[in-house]
Amino acid sequence: MSTQLSEAELQAIEATTPAPSGKPSERFLGTCVEWTEEWILANTNALAKATIPPTQSVIFLFSETPELERESLTDLGTLNERVYRVTVAQDTQGIIVCNENFQQMIRIGPGLASVDAALEFVSTKIAADRTFVIINFAQRRLYLHRKGDDLATWINTLVPTELSFQDAPLSADRIEKDVQDFHHNYLAKPANLVAQTMWMGKSHPYKLHPGPEKKIQAMLLVTLRASYRKLQVWVDEEPQTRDGRCDLRVAWPVFNSVLPTASTMFELKVLYDAQGPGKHHGWVLSGIEQAEGYRRPDSEAVYACIFDGRSVATEQFLDLDVVANDMDVRLRRYRMDPPTPSPSPAAKTAAKKAVASSGAKATHGPKKTAATRKRSAK
């Protein structure tokens, strides 16, 4: 055999699809979505006949070394049953420890009575620094917990990822709508799940944890992947190149076209106070220019998505709409409401005094002005 690759060999690998991307724990989440899709496809008849019990649930717990770590997870269960990814068995349930590509899956705990039981189980037995997924098969829903998400908050603001398997033709507009929904569900309010992991909290108003774009990217990646069966979503993991690093690439197969796929690119930017007001205009502009740089022959559209977490967002840099239009980049703005700052002790005391004094005045009735006196006289 030659030590060089032939043209035929190169042609044969052109259909290579991206593997789940991101950190290992994020790739695990992507694999969970893939596996659930495979399970639904393999058990379509059972789902249609409603023979899948509505309570059937499974917890997939991420571990880099399931066989080793199983021994230290006896609190969660003492079973030791090998599970094979490819079987996608109809009766899959219980607590299963998995590596990131599901080549190693070990059931350590028995089936759970319901999703509520699963939530109770994770809230009492699993630490918040673990990545895990609860799947309810009848509802086709996944509940994704990323390591570091506060468990109590996660349960209280639980947002399921639904495998919708939309069959309608894909387009950049449809995906844009999903990004809007994602923003509404996860980011718009400080109490939303992803927003909670981004803001430092009320004691540090308008301050974000480092790498806010990464946090949005990781969750958007999984959410979009779950929305469509044939959608490929991946992120650039490589060191920054001349064109920068594209935050999210989305591709889908197309038919009756010269190119086998269509794609759209998303550049994600977050605006926040600590950047300094002088930097915001340049930051948005760089997002537009980077998005333009990522355009490929099969790109249906490229997006610069601006997530605005500033305390005062009156300046919207409308002049950049013209720049984006000229470059054919779709500039989209998403507001992220920051948490309301908790008042200082001095302010609290002052507020209490104000309430007390206004209450005392209220007992004597409102003070009459000259105008009101005239009106009452008439």
Place this chain on the structure above:
Amino acid sequence: MSGVFYRLHGLNPSPYSVKMRALMRYRRLPFVWDAVGSPRDTAVAAGLPPVTRHRLHALLFMSFAASRYYGIAPLRQRARRTEHGPYYRWAHIALGGLVLSGLVDLHDFHAHPQPRDLQFEGVFRPTLAGVKVARELRRTVTGQALYRFLLDLCLASARTLEEALPADVIRSPDARPEQGRTLDQVLEEDLTYQQVVRLHNDTMDHEGTPEEATPTVSGLSTIDTRLHRAGRLNRKDILSAYQTVLLRRVKQVVG
């Protein structure tokens, strides 16, 4: 003969076995080479078949041959050719040290009578303590870069194996040896490996000078350029595509 194939018993890269393999290829005789068979931790994280000493050194060979594609200078460029496969002396000594310190678990141990070095075979698996140490090492910049590269390599191998074997084979509890054999065959088809086994030297050099790209790096770069046209994939996808090519070569040889 097994089924429609001849079974070639040989120890890779023994020159006698390689010569026999070349002859069988030349005569177009279908055959399966029943050759005997850090990447150790990443192989576990990627769910690869059990890591024997032979497989570990073969993985090391491919990782050293490919590392410049990730911008990593190979730690060791030269393996010694032995009847038990490529042999990295210092890696082997380090492995022995890790076993003795309890960071790596060893079973199915057996020694090879070697005049120059202490060589042994076995199946290696990190212990919990070993995993903890590896996690600490990953906190350094170099440690993180090495771990990521090796994990990508092993994940690509796992993906290739998934495509290689029929679903019923993978489902079977006895599939691991079959997966292991396929992995060994894919590693042997590595472009650099193929180049050096033809030389019949005592050593197996990856490259003449550090500036000179190995056939593996050239192959990876060619794939990268080709797939870049269709929309850039990540480097681990390129590693995966590369191993898919090697797998097709294996199938071509066997089929």
